Amino acid sequence: MERSGGTIETGAWRSLEPASLLVNLIPDLWRTARGAWPLLLAVFVGGGVANVVNLVLLAGFFALAVGRTVLHFLTLRYRLHEGKLEIQTGLIGRRFRVLDPARIQNVEIVQNVFHKLAGLVELRIETAGDAGAEGMLSALSVRDANLLRERLHGASLGVTPGGQSGVPVTTVGEEILGISLAELVGYGVSAGRVGAVVLAGGVAMEIFAQVSPATMAQGFSSVRPGAAIGLGLVALAGGYTFSVAGTILRHYHFRLFRSPRGLRFEAGLLTRRGVEMPLGKVQVVRVEEPWLRRLMGYGTVVVETAASGAPGEAPTPEGLLPMVPTEDQAMIAGVIFPALDVDPWATPLLPPAPRALVRACIGGGLRWGAIGTFLAWWLGPAALLVIVIGVLLGWLDWRRQGWLVTPGFVVARSGFLTRRTWIVPRNKIQSVHLLSDPLLRRHQLARVVVWVAGTSVGLPALREADATRIFEDLGRRRRALPDEPVAGGNRREDARDVRDQPGGNGVAGLQDVHRAEVDGEHVEGGLGGALHGAGDLRDERVGAVGLRDLAGEREGAGAGEGAQEREGEHLGGHPDVRDGRPDELDERLHGAAGAEHADGGEDGDQVRDDPQRR
Amino acid sequence: MHSLDPRVVNLWRLQGLTRLASFWIPVLLAGAVWLGFRFGVAAAASSAGTLVLLIGVSTLLWPALAWRRFRYGVRADDLLVESGVLFRHTVSIPLDRIQHVDTRQGPMERAFGLSRLVVYTAAGMSADGSIPGLDEAQADALRDTLVRRRGDDGV
Structure with missing residues (x-):
């Protein structure tokens, strides 16, 4: 199978550009070096390059890397066949991969320094599988890469490629965000790596002290304290500058475009990366605002697709918008989700349950108390202050928490130092979880966690009745909203239309969410209203007004009176609250039973029996 | 809503016992013997008691509760x-x-x-x-x- 003269359009098998041999050599050397580092370490520790054995080893190592590169070039073949991209590679262990355009999460074109010199690019295609790039073609000519991208994207959008000439139409689209160098410096500065640098310095000192205490002591006695501190500051500044510089290299000249095919990101100084992401593939938009960045008036927007890697792993940076001005965040969210029916920055979110405050404070106290015990030997009793700080932070964090469930989206927010806001389209939800533990149950609370492909988003702790209602609602009705972009101004109107559509009883409470937003006077409901709102659990239409009023109660708690006291008092005054709860649950489950029955389920009776077990 | 097959309770009992047998039963038995020789019968009884309690919870109590909840x-x-x-x-x-x-x-x-x-x-x-x-x-x-x-x- 030689390098055939056929073009991509004819569907013939093609190989990589010959120049990619040179381009890939250095990355391959690096990869091999990483894999064989014990060998290299042995070589350098055991006598260096002078030794003949070592020389042979090094030559072998080099040959291995070169062989790998050559083999990769010689065996890799790709073609477009029936609209799908097929890639085969390998000599002994062969791999044949077919990529279906409909499954492509994003297409990335990368050009590092070597690529640039050779006039080539690398094409990476990610699907929802494992985090690694699924189809990686390094390197292609710019023309071929663009053509492939066009063809694959066209297919993924359901557009059959026309029979025109193969010249790719580079649709740049409308630029909706650009990040200046000054802003990038701000991003690097607020990236919160100071802590990491300090920690690294501390650890280095500690190791040094362990290894040679004498030198350390001598060093400290001979160096004046001022000089030592100065030296430390210089080291800190050095590390800091380094990390800021790295950030700038990675995100230099960041541009975000909107095109008919979706979003397009471009960034990078030495390695320029361009990512195209179909809008329909976005699973979650997360906005992170570390305190320093927030003070600057910016936040970071992370656009996650199913390709963003397994939960717990660092997200791949494909969808990272490093510095987005606070006032533009809603606009960006609106571009990504054309059907977005809420502006989480303009709309007050609903607060967590008041009783969750106790839990938040205890949690904060415990977390920081753990740090406090480490500091106790150094600070003495003053370490108790750390616990106070922890409780305070828990309270502040609780104040920051918020949530909102609209007909089309789920919004959650948390975090005091770093504020995080998640926006999840309901039609992407994979599963909904309702969680409780003994402590939560003691306070009649529960948590709702929503899973989408690749990540999960948890709402703050809510009252059991509310959590159950949300859980049922999210599990039952995922409204498919139109994916067509709505002209800028009337997005809010659109949301209202959706709201006015005949919904089931399940959405009734949620419509009230909007009412809270619209009818400002209800927010001023005051404390009397708050208590009533909390007591009205039986009411199907509890929803936003009551919850909104609880915000007033929360403020009251902040003003000095314990929220718990008030809650207790109010529970005493309304003994029916406790009884009300199971009833509502029964209602829910009966509702469910009805649904199954209607579907011809064979066990309606059993379902009906079910609520009694509680 | 359905419950699980009642046979699963016995399965869980057996599985619980197997899990205990792989660590806690030998450890606590050895502990009882050692404590018995070192500190007397009362100390040995505390270790043995813990073992009995563990077995009791994981075989009698827990599987039944879990079954009822599932x-x-x-x-x-x-x-x-x-x-x-x-x-x-x-x-x-x-x-x-x-x-x-x-x-x-x-x-x-x-x-x-x-x-x-x-x-x-x-x-x-x-x-x-x-x-x-x-x-x-x-x-x-x-x-x-x-x-x-x-x-x-x-x-």
Whole structure:
């Protein structure tokens, strides 16, 4: 199978550009070096390059890397066949991969320094599988890469490629965000790596002290304290500058475009990366605002697709918008989700349950108390202050928490130092979880966690009745909203239309969410209203007004009176609250039973029996 | 909503005992002997008592409670699974989001004639829903019902 003269359009098998041999050599050397580092370490520790054995080893190592590169070039073949991209590679262990355009999460074109010199690019295609790039073609000519991208994207959008000439139409689209160098410096500065640098310095000192205490002591006695501190500051500044510089290299000249095919990101100084992401593939938009960045008036927007890697792993940076001005965040969210029916920055979110405050404070106290015990030997009793700080932070964090469930989206927010806001389209939800533990149950609370492909988003702790209602609602009705972009101004109107559509009883409470937003006077409901709102659990239409009023109660708690006291008092005054709860649950489950029955389920009776077990 | 096959309670008892046998039973028995020689009968009794308590909870109490708490049901739009004694967990998996469904049997499960159903979605985390202790035939039937649904998988 030689390098055939056929073009991509004819569907013939093609190989990589010959120049990619040179381009890939250095990355391959690096990869091999990483894999064989014990060998290299042995070589350098055991006598260096002078030794003949070592020389042979090094030559072998080099040959291995070169062989790998050559083999990769010689065996890799790709073609477009029936609209799908097929890639085969390998000599002994062969791999044949077919990529279906409909499954492509994003297409990335990368050009590092070597690529640039050779006039080539690398094409990476990610699907929802494992985090690694699924189809990686390094390197292609710019023309071929663009053509492939066009063809694959066209297919993924359901557009059959026309029979025109193969010249790719580079649709740049409308630029909706650009990040200046000054802003990038701000991003690097607020990236919160100071802590990491300090920690690294501390650890280095500690190791040094362990290894040679004498030198350390001598060093400290001979160096004046001022000089030592100065030296430390210089080291800190050095590390800091380094990390800021790295950030700038990675995100230099960041541009975000909107095109008919979706979003397009471009960034990078030495390695320029361009990512195209179909809008329909976005699973979650997360906005992170570390305190320093927030003070600057910016936040970071992370656009996650199913390709963003397994939960717990660092997200791949494909969808990272490093510095987005606070006032533009809603606009960006609106571009990504054309059907977005809420502006989480303009709309007050609903607060967590008041009783969750106790839990938040205890949690904060415990977390920081753990740090406090480490500091106790150094600070003495003053370490108790750390616990106070922890409780305070828990309270502040609780104040920051918020949530909102609209007909089309789920919004959650948390975090005091770093504020995080998640926006999840309901039609992407994979599963909904309702969680409780003994402590939560003691306070009649529960948590709702929503899973989408690749990540999960948890709402703050809510009252059991509310959590159950949300859980049922999210599990039952995922409204498919139109994916067509709505002209800028009337997005809010659109949301209202959706709201006015005949919904089931399940959405009734949620419509009230909007009412809270619209009818400002209800927010001023005051404390009397708050208590009533909390007591009205039986009411199907509890929803936003009551919850909104609880915000007033929360403020009251902040003003000095314990929220718990008030809650207790109010529970005493309304003994029916406790009884009300199971009833509502029964209602829910009966509702469910009805649904199954209607579907011809064979066990309606059993379902009906079910609520009694509680 | 259905309960699990009652046979699963005995399966869980056996599994609990096996888990204990792999660590706590030898450790606590050795502890009892050592404490007995070192500090006397009372100390030995405390270790033995802990062991009895552990066995009692994990064989008599816990499986029965867990069985009572466990419910599952296929509803119009979703699969609902409730579980957990202390840490309660209710999961709702929309039927059109189910990617694939496994039925699994370990040696013990096979001895009891039971089967475990594991449901996967595109959420990535290993399994979203798992229903242990179904009757073999029932598990196969449920698996076939669940995989037959087609729709937008949201990825």
